[in-house]
Amino acid sequence: MNKSQIATKLLSILSKREGRNLDELVSSGIISVGNVSYTNMSLKRSFNNNKKGEEEVRYEHSAKIVIDKSLNILDASLDLVHELTHYLYRKRINPYEMDLNNKDGLKEFIISNIEGPGGEVDAYLVECKFLSELNELNLNAKFAISNRNCKMLFSSYGPQADGKAKNLRNDLIKEFYKIGDNYKFFLKEIKRFSLKEEDFPYLSENLGNVFISSLYDANYPLALLLEYQEIIKKICNQDLKRIERWRLESGTSTASTASTASSSAASTSSILSISTATTVKQFIHQLEKNYQLKCSTFIVSQALDI
DSSP states (O other): OTTOHHHHHHHHHHHHHHTSOHHHHHHTTSEEEESSOEEEEEEEEEEEEOTTSEEEEEEEEEEEEEEETTSOHHHHHHHHHHHHHHHHHSOOOOGGGSOTTSHHHHHHHHHHHHHSTTSHHHHHHHHHHHHHHHHHTTOSOGGGGGGSTHHHHHHHHOTTOOSOSTTHHHHHHHHHTBOGGGHHHHHHHHHTTTOOGGGSTTOBSOOSSOOEETTTTEEHHHHHHHHHHHHHHHHHHHHHHHHHHHHHHTTOOOOEEEOOOOOEEEEEEEEEEGGGSSSHHHHHHHHHHHHHHHSHHHHHHHHTTO
8 A cells, every 4th residue: 555645645644644654553453454435434422410500411422443354455456545535535424413204304314424524535545546556556456347336437537547437426326326227216315304316406316326335235325324223213212212301310410421433532521410400300301302303313213113
């Protein structure tokens, strides 16, 4: 990887941001191996009562990169630069503060993860740029072109394509929205969020060059929809447990945590004051109201056993 300009740049930015070199990031678990390659961006939420009787909500962002352990060195390197693009540039969201059944939430989630900074289009371009640089150095990387989607990029725009070629980015975006047989199912699912076909202007029933999410084994628009639904399910279940805990403890809160895998982390906090409600009963009612507003889509899904 140190023979590639794009890979060297990414690793340099990573080391400066994390204050550790690649070997240290691997030993700390921020970069590890698994069954598939992916970047996990998670958020840990915890609650504590402070001395003023206020409930303090603390958030801790974390992220880690996992690389498919079955890959050869070349393909693992390609996946690593791809995932580094996500890790360094993709926007980190706080789903706990989102209106999860608001149609703009899902729409932004899908579009930003495909088209936005550090999204799938960017990661794909970086990956293919890396492969192109290796080919220029005659490092026996050409065999991989026939196996990867970079073949489409190189055949259409040449081996030097780097994202600046005219119409290249728009052409790639269109490819990521080709979902074939999943088209009708996708439209049915987004309808639950009051979204429709026009909200995703590049959406197509065609297949073209198939881009598949390794985590969900599905086209990216559908995979991101499924991921969003999982986020809703997880957060709403956690909020429901939080309400039940308050009911049981009659206002005496204990520390609780909701998290996924954590690694390099940054913390933020906010305070929800119980004093804003005259009684603990009113405070619980406030939590219940927020739950109903935020989780209405989840509640309907549970009722229909979807």
